[in-house]
């Protein structure tokens with residue numbers, strides 16, 4: 241999407257929001273997310289809505305991707321208190337909360353789904369340390385959950401870092417992701433989601449990374465030809481509330497929101513069981529010539545080597561506070577491995 245179109249659609253979104261704000265009763269809570277209703281964040285949001293509405297007198301109005309602008313727009317709207325809830329991935333929260341970039345240290349998180357679910361549910365770093373950092377930005381961190389292993393989709397096959405040489409690779413607007421793809425040998429190009437399909441179509445960029453369900457639902461296979469599983473990351477997302485709004489709720493309502501989050505968390509873990517393979521099957525059906533490569537341990541080695549520099553960069557960027565989070569995260573992961 242061009243900058244002009246983006247500005248126009250952002251204004252249209254703001255106008256739509258004003259209309260809906262006026263139409264909504266005081267008891268309607270507005271919740272925006274970065275994906276469609278049928279995607280993982282949309283499924284989570286619908287489950288949350290269902291729980292809240294079944295257990296209270298509140299109603300939730302959902303705003304999927306595009307209705308209120310890009311990821312950065314919905315975060316601004318939540319901080320301003322126009323929205324009560326937002327799902328924004330740390331991929332876009334990096335400049336606001338630099339420590340949230342820890343999720344982009346490659347090869348830190350396991351790709352095994354059971355271990356991941358256990359980690360997200362019990363991690364001290366996630367559940368006890370991150371909430372304070374989000375609170376400093378006027379946000380109540382309610383939950384974080386995984387959305388599946390990240391794969392690269394490119395126009396040319398990728399077997400080693402040299403294959404990424406000269407490849408303009410779209411990443412979310414996150415400084416550490418830029419470092420990662422630089423370390424992997426590519427030319428990282430941070431862009432909002434809305435510019436990705438068109439950028440690949442017009443060859444301004446030649447690669448991007450995302451979990452399989454998203455590659456399928458957004459038809460990334462139409463504009464790239466090769467899928468590579470390098471095992472380097474898992475897509476993480478976070479759901480937050482505007483902190484003033486949340487602090488103003490009764491204890492009973494706060495508990496009801498937390499319970500609804502917990503139920504939606506369990507639901508979304510279950511929902512994703514087998515989703516990667518299903519998405520892959522759909523892609524193979526739509527485009528049989530799409531190649532799918534799982535890099536071997538040996539092939540992953542140079543990417544893992546490059547990851548060490550990215551971890552060092554993370555500590556350089558975030559100092560003592562980032563190091564504490566990283567150490568705790570590693571301790572939490574070690575517990576899951578046991």
Ligand code: 6CS
Nearest residue numbers: 274275412433450451454
């Ligand atoms: O890459 C992105 O920008 C998007 N990816 C996912 C899986 N969800 C939302 C986000 O905007």
